[in-house]
Amino acid sequence: MIKYWNHQELTALRRMRERFLAGTAGAQDYWRLPEDLALYDGTFAERIGWKWDAVLRELTARGWQPQTRHVLDWGCGSGVAGRRALAQWPHLESLAVHDRSALAMRFATEKARADFPNVHIVHASSTLPPDALLVLSHVISELPARDLAALLDLARQAREVIWVEAGTHADSRRLIAVRETLRDTFSAVAPCTHQRACGMLTAKNAPHWCHHFAAPPPEIFQNARWMDFGREMGIDLRSLPYSFLVLERPRATPPLPDGLAHMIGEPREGKGHLKVLSCQAEGVAEFILQKRDAPKLYRALRKGDAPPVHRWIFADGKITGSAEFPSSDTES
Ligand SMILES: C[S@@+](CC[C@H](N)C(=O)[O-])C[C@H]1O[C@@H](n2cnc3c(N)ncnc32)[C@H](O)[C@@H]1O
Numbered sequence: 133m134i135k136y137w138n139h140q141e142l143t144a145l146r147r148m149r150e151r152f153l154a155g156t157a158g159a160q161d162y163w164r165l166p167e168d169l170a171l172y173d174g175t176f177a178e179r180i181g182w183k184w185d186a187v188l189r190e191l192t193a194r195g196w197q198p199q200t201r202h203v204l205d206w207g208c209g210s211g212v213a214g215r216r217a218l219a220q221w222p223h224l225e226s227l228a229v230h231d232r233s234a235l236a237m238r239f240a241t242e243k244a245r246a247d248f249p250n251v252h253i254v255h256a257s258s259t260l261p262p263d264a265l266l267v268l269s270h271v272i273s274e275l276p277a278r279d280l281a282a283l284l285d286l287a288r289q290a291r292e293v294i295w296v297e298a299g300t301h302a303d304s305r306r307l308i309a310v311r312e313t314l315r316d317t318f319s320a321v322a323p324c325t326h327q328r329a330c331g332m333l334t335a336k337n338a339p340h341w342c343h344h345f346a347a348p349p350p351e352i353f354q355n356a357r358w359m360d361f362g363r364e365m366g367i368d369l370r371s372l373p374y375s376f377l378v379l380e381r382p383r384a385t386p387p388l389p390d391g392l393a394h395m396i397g398e399p400r401e402g403k404g405h406l407k408v409l410s411c412q413a414e415g416v417a418e419f420i421l422q423k424r425d426a427p428k429l430y431r432a433l434r435k436g437d438a439p440p441v442h443r444w445i446f447a448d449g450k451i452t453g454s455a456e457f458p459s460s461d462t463e464s
Contacts, residue, residue: 136357143362144168145175147364154178158274161233163209169239173210175361179348180270183296183374184216186346187322190440191294191378192220196321196387198265199380201225204256206233206283207271211240217267218248224265228256259286266290272306273298284310288317292380299343299373307377308332308342318379324411325392325441329415335439340409340416343397344440346372393442398431406433408418408451410444419444421451431452 137145148168151157163169163212191197198217200222205214208229218224226247231336238256244253254272265289272295275283287293287310295310308330311320320327323342325366348369352358362369380387396416399406405422423430425447432438438454445453 136360139362140169140385141357144171145361145365148176152273155156155273158276163233163235165374166235166239169210169236172245173212175241177210179369179372180296181212181216182348182372183280183346183376184213184269185191186248186344186372186374187294187296187376187378188216188220190322194322194388194441195322197221200263200265200291202228202261203267204228204230204260204264205240205267205269206230206286207268207274207316208240209236209270211236211244213269213294214240215244217265217294217426218244218251222305224251226252226254226261228254228261228264230256242338244246249255260289265292265294268293269294272303272310280306282311284313287379288315288460290379293378294316295377297375299341299345299375301341303342304343304375305332307375311377314379317381319382319387321378321387323376323378323394323396323440325388326390326413327386328413331411331414334415334424337416340396341375342411343375344395345398345436346374348372386438388441391443393444393447394443395433395438395440398436401434408428408433410442419449419451423455425450425452426454 151162152428165426190357198221203214203217203224205211205227208214208231211229214227214229218227227244229244231237241253241255244251272280292335295307297307311330323344331337332340352369356371372418390413393410393412396409396411399408404424408419408421410417410419421430421433429438442454445455
């Protein structure tokens with residue numbers, strides 16, 4: 133059987149994965165060799181990039197883009213978050229990368245310079261360029277309380293924040309706590325469709341968490357190297373859960389009109405119906421959608437093809453249609 137990864141690569145990848153899973157990655161700087169960063173960048177970070185793609189697609193579909201022209205990628209690792217932001221928004225002129233690892237900053241800088249020769253790219257101390265977009269990715273589980281508090285002080289100076297984390301219960305709950313802490317300074321742009329306290333914080337919703345699923349590019353499933361990576365690491369490559377939070381300084385008009393809902397996770401299928409966990413200003417609640425009431429919407433939700441934001445149409449407390457946002461497609 134052909135092996136697509138050599139022993140040394142697999143040992144390094146396994147070491148990284150174990151550290152991330154055990155939650156011990158915060159203990160000390162773990163980047164030892166540029167080769168480790170390159171390996172990470174082509175594998176774990178690439179999967180993180182697909183989550184960023186989903187987030188940026190959602191923001192773009194809403195017509196949202198950062199007002200600033202300067203980005204700071206804090207805890208940059210190999211720099212995937214900063215590069216995704218630059219690729220999405222060509223009006224961005226400068227990228228600063230920060231990490232506790234000098235090796236990571238060097239890797240992230242070199243890679244971003246190669247991909248974006250017209251963008252000004254620098255190492256940063258842990259400070260923000262004035263008026264910047266702060267991007268954060270998969271750092272929250274590595275930060276002890278004191279470091280997280282310092283990071284939130286830094287975040288308060290940003291104009292906009294895009295923060296993407298793993299879709300675990302623990303990391304989503306940490307991100308919800310961040311939202312609640314920063315609510316006095318920022319408006320929530322996404323995934324939240326409202327500015328009230330997070331509906332996940334009620335006792336009834338304690339078992340739930342705010343997470344979503346990204347779709348990896350379909351071609352990876354025809355790619356033997358990716359398939360081998362999934363097998364060797366014990367990762368189901370189809371599943372890409374993530375949580376995220378996008379914040380901006382309050383503007384004259386709120387980020388979204390009233391009355392919208394954001395789906396959470398994947399709908400649960402029952403006999404002839406779906407249970408949809410939905411977040412809206414009134415709180416987080418599970419709604420039923422019967423197949424016979426809206427077959428097209430039912431199919432789209434079941435296949436994961438439906439957009440994340442909806443203006444639900446209800447009859448007798450059940451969803452019977454959705455005026456999708458921002459399109460005005462309605463089915464009832
Ligand atoms: C799991 S990696 C994520 C890297 C990158 N943001 C991504 O999404 O691929 C976490 C990164 O946070 C960095 N980090 C951890 N604690 C930090 C701290 N206190 N200050 C700055 N960077 C830190 C690590 O060195 C590492 O590069």
